[in-house]
Amino acid sequence: MAKFAALFGFGAILLALPHALSFSQQEILVFLTINVLLVASYRLLTLTGEWSLGHVVIMGVGAYASALLSKRLGIYVPVAMLLGAVTAAMIALALSFPLFRMKGFYFLIGSFAAGEIIRLLWKRFRDPFGGPKGLKKIDPMPDFDIGIYAFDFFEPVSYYYFALAVVGVSLWVMWRIERSPVGLTFHAVHWQDRLAEASGVNVRAYRTLAFVLASGFAGLSGALLAHYIGTINPNSFDVEQMVFVLTWTIVGGTATFYGPILGCVVLTVLNEIVLREAGFEQMRPLIYGLILILSVLFMPKGLESLVRGAFSGRNARKNKAGETKAME
Amino acid sequence: MVELLAQTGLNALYAASYTALVAVGLVLIFGVMGVINFAHGELFMLGAYAIVAVYADWNLPYLVAVAVGMAFVGTVGLGMERAFFRPLRDNPLGGLVASIGFLMILQALVSMGFGVRMEHVPPVTQEVIVITERVRLPVFRLAVILAAVVLLAGLWAFLKKTRFGWALRASAQDPEAAALQGISINQTARIAMFIGAALAGVAGALTAPLISVNPHMGHSVIVTAFIVIIVGGIGSLEGAVIVAVAYAFVHTFVTTFFDGVIADIVGLLLLLIVLIVKPTGLFGSTDRA
Numbered sequence: 001m002a003k004f005a006a007l008f009g010f011g012a013i014l015l016a017l018p019h020a021l022s023f024s025q026q027e028i029l030v031f032l033t034i035n036v037l038l039v040a041s042y043r044l045l046t047l048t049g050e051w052s053l054g055h056v057v058i059m060g061v062g063a064y065a066s067a068l069l070s071k072r073l074g075i076y077v078p079v080a081m082l083l084g085a086v087t088a089a090m091i092a093l094a095l096s097f098p099l100f101r102m103k104g105f106y107f108l109i110g111s112f113a114a115g116e117i118i119r120l121l122w123k124r125f126r127d128p129f130g131g132p133k134g135l136k137k138i139d140p141m142p143d144f145d146i147g148i149y150a151f152d153f154f155e156p157v158s159y160y161y162f163a164l165a166v167v168g169v170s171l172w173v174m175w176r177i178e179r180s181p182v183g184l185t186f187h188a189v190h191w192q193d194r195l196a197e198a199s200g201v202n203v204r205a206y207r208t209l210a211f212v213l214a215s216g217f218a219g220l221s222g223a224l225l226a227h228y229i230g231t232i233n234p235n236s237f238d239v240e241q242m243v244f245v246l247t248w249t250i251v252g253g254t255a256t257f258y259g260p261i262l263g264c265v266v267l268t269v270l271n272e273i274v275l276r277e278a279g280f281e282q283m284r285p286l287i288y289g290l291i292l293i294l295s296v297l298f299m300p301k302g303l304e305s306l307v308r309g310a311f312s313g314r315n316a317r318k319n320k321a322g323e324t325k326a327m328e
Numbered sequence: 329m330v331e332l333l334a335q336t337g338l339n340a341l342y343a344a345s346y347t348a349l350v351a352v353g354l355v356l357i358f359g360v361m362g363v364i365n366f367a368h369g370e371l372f373m374l375g376a377y378a379i380v381a382v383y384a385d386w387n388l389p390y391l392v393a394v395a396v397g398m399a400f401v402g403t404v405g406l407g408m409e410r411a412f413f414r415p416l417r418d419n420p421l422g423g424l425v426a427s428i429g430f431l432m433i434l435q436a437l438v439s440m441g442f443g444v445r446m447e448h449v450p451p452v453t454q455e456v457i458v459i460t461e462r463v464r465l466p467v468f469r470l471a472v473i474l475a476a477v478v479l480l481a482g483l484w485a486f487l488k489k490t491r492f493g494w495a496l497r498a499s500a501q502d503p504e505a506a507a508l509q510g511i512s513i514n515q516t517a518r519i520a521m522f523i524g525a526a527l528a529g530v531a532g533a534l535t536a537p538l539i540s541v542n543p544h545m546g547h548s549v550i551v552t553a554f555i556v557i558i559v560g561g562i563g564s565l566e567g568a569v570i571v572a573v574a575y576a577f578v579h580t581f582v583t584t585f586f587d588g589v590i591a592d593i594v595g596l597l598l599l600l601i602v603l604i605v606k607p608t609g610l611f612g613s614t615d616r617a
Contacts, residue, residue: 051421098604105364105562108424109554110603113596116551120596124589239547243432246425282440289432293412296422296429 014164018157025272026156032268033163034224037170039248039260041217044174046254047183048210049190050107053242054095054115055218060237061118062088062219063226067138068128070227077141081166081223088219089212091118096208115242122234134233138226163224170217175257177213186210240285247292253302262303267291331462336584337577342469344576345476346531350549351556351568352480353527359500359563360520361413363423367431368553369546371525375401375532376541377438380447383536390452390537397533398526405525409517431546438543447541472534479530480569483523487565496520500563551592552579555599561609571610 018026042055066084069075075083095114102110122129129135141153141162151158177183188196189206197203226232252263267288275284295302354368365371378397382388388396412426455467487493499506499516507513539545556575560567575595582591602609 098600101604102607104421105424106558106603106607108421109364109558110600113551113554113599113603117593117596117600120589120593124587124593239428240432243428246428250425283436285432286436286440289429289436292429292432293426296419296426297412297415300419300422 015161018160023156026160028268028272030156030160030163030228031225032265033160033167034221034228035245035248035264035268036261037167037221037224038218039245039252039264040171040174040257041214041221042245042249043254043257043260044177044217045211045214046249047178047186047190048207049193050103050207050211052099052111052211053108053239054111054118055214056237056241056245057115057118058088058092058215059218059222059225060122060232060234061091061215061222063222063232063237064122064129064135065219066223067135067226067232070139071135071137072128077139077227081220081227084223084226085216085220088222089216092212092215093208096211100204100207100211119234119237130233132234134231134236135226136231138230138232140230141227159228163228166220166224170220174213174217178257182206182209243285243292244288247288247295251291251295251299251303253299253304255301256304259302259304262307266303331460332584334459334463336581338463338465338469339584340577340580341473341573343580344573345473346535347552347556347576348480348569348572349476349527349531349534350553351560351572352483352565353524353531354553355557355560355563355565355568356483356496356520356527357524358557359565360496361409361417361423361517362503363413363416363420363427364562365408365413365524366424366427366550367408367434367546368524368528369548369550370431370434371401371404371528371546372532372549373438373541373543373546374404374434375529376449376536376539376545377442377447377532378529379449379533379536380442380541384447384449394530394533398530401529401532402522402526404529405521406518408525409521413521414514414517435543435546442543444543449537449541452537468537472538475534476531479527483527486523492516492519548592552595555595558599558609559602561611564609564611567609567611 018029021029038055038059042052045052045055062081062084064084065087066077066080069083070077070080095111099107099110099114122134123132125131141151141159143150143152143158145151149161151162153159153162178186185196185201185206188201189203189210193203222237248264248267249260250263251267252261253259271284271287274280275287280287299305350368350372353371354365357363357365357368375397378400379390379393381393382396383390383393408427408430412430413423416423416426451468453466453468457465457467457470459465485493487497495506495511496516496519498509499511499513503513506516552575556572557568559575560569560571575598578598579591579595582594
């Protein structure tokens with residue numbers, strides 16, 4: 001019961017939050033919400049032990065697909081978003097055939113190369129992808145009214161509520177997946193792949209499944225982004241963005257569901273409050289780079305390890321057996 | 329047509345020279361330390377900015393600027409080794425991620441120091457060797473090619489003929505056995521990192537007068553270097569040189585007859601195909617996989 005009360009209170013805070021913020025802070029809140037979905041999907045991918053450098057490009061696939069479907073074919077925007085997510089998942093499925101012949105380093109480099117190829121295709125083919133300048137004037141979400149609240153998508157607050165609902169449902173689905181036998185098999189594939197294989201688990205199929213699901217959610221986050229900012233180009237999904245995702249994920253830690261989300265929220269708040277207010281916005285890549293190195297060196301289990309240390313000192317010894325190193 | 333082929337061949341030879349320097353440095357670092365240095369393209373960029381600072385801004389002789397760039401970037405490499413590659417020796421993926429972080433730092437520092445706009449480096453020499461009316465080889469390009477050959481030959485002699493070189497190759501083959509023979513792993517890692525970084529720096533310094541120098545120039549360099557070292561078999565120096573030359577020819581010819589983006593796509597597809605068919609590369613062994 002206390003759990004439900006906490007959840008309810010948390011939801012109320014999330015709903016009330018934008019009204020305490022300035023207009024530009026509300027916009028940042030929308031980006032943060034979208035990024036939460038992105039990092040959560042990245043964690044789903046890392047569950048089976050592979051770290052991809054192409055995840056942000058996959059997000060871009062969802063963004064491009066959704067934007068083109070609504071722009072060219074006039075498909076209703078929410079439907080286009082879902083189709084964008086499906087497209088990202090399908091592209092990931094196609095990529096999984098070459099990529100999952102690789103592991104570790106090779107997977108990392110292979111995913112980087114595959115992502116670069118997609119980005120170059122966007123750059124090269126002006127029709128339909130718009131070339132280096134990308135797509136402009138992407139259809140915004142059409143306004144609608146649900147009785148208690150009228151969505152007006154010129155307002156960031158409305159888009160925030162919409163994104164919050166989409167991201168909330170997505171997170172719940174990912175959470176359910178992880179708790180299901182399928183999710184447990186993902187863990188087995190990561191930590192005991194030989195044993196899992198010997199027990200009759202099709203390791204490659206589960207790796208592919210995690211990759212495709214994660215890519216679908218990443219594509220959805222890309223679609224949310226595209227219809228919010230209205231313009232995307234190949235550089236919106238470049239290595240720098242990938243570094244941000246890596247940093248959020250590693251700073252947060254990947255052993256728990258909330259780790260990467262925590263990393264994303266903490267670093268974004270830090271960025272917006274500390275850097276922007278202090279006039280250091282230009283130094284963001286520098287500081288992210290520094291944070292990335294320092295957390296790999298000194299906090300390989302991420303922020304979540306601090307949280308868990310504070311909350312469950314008595315369980316610390318019991319949990320140790322199941323604890324996971326962030327980068328292994 | 330023959331003239332066009334000859335001219336493109338010369339251009340490819342020039343591209344091969346600096347690509348080989350970058351790729352060999354990357355392979356050397358991987359061989360000895362077992363980590364991929366994602367910031368290698370930014371070391372190339374630092375070498376080019378050394379030229380901007382020392383040669384273009386302070387008006388010192390070009391060769392002095394190249395030497396300064398080489399030494400400076402090598403020293404940065406030593407710093408990287410000490411700061412994160414050494415503590416993360418047992419965690420190669422962590423080392424790779426740390427080098428991605430370092431890449432961002434270098435880009436940001438250079439952007440703050442020089443601005444993000446393209447830098448203009450005055451040409452060192454304008455002389456051109458005219459072979460035929462339509463086949464020309466600028467003297468400076470010839471100098472870059474020769475310098476690369478000399479540097480690679482020097483590296484080869486160092487690795488095969490000196491005790492340091494033996495130690496380096498021994499710890500690349502089997503770090504534990506090398507350590508048991510009294511070879512200091514830290515020492516060999518330092519040497520490899522210094523040489524590897526310095527080669528990237530000198531490649532950047534040599535090509536700076538011929539290309540657009542900007543803080544993000546490292547990206548295409550690292551993409552090319554990845555293609556070369558993976559196709560060549562990660563950890564094989566000879567493979568890296570051979571593939572650097574072959575890839576430079578493929579890339580230059582596709583660029584000439586189609587366009588640059590198609591050439592990049594072809595290269596990346598080659599990389600993926602090699603990873604699928606023979607992940608150890610054309611010249612690689614299964615070590616350090």
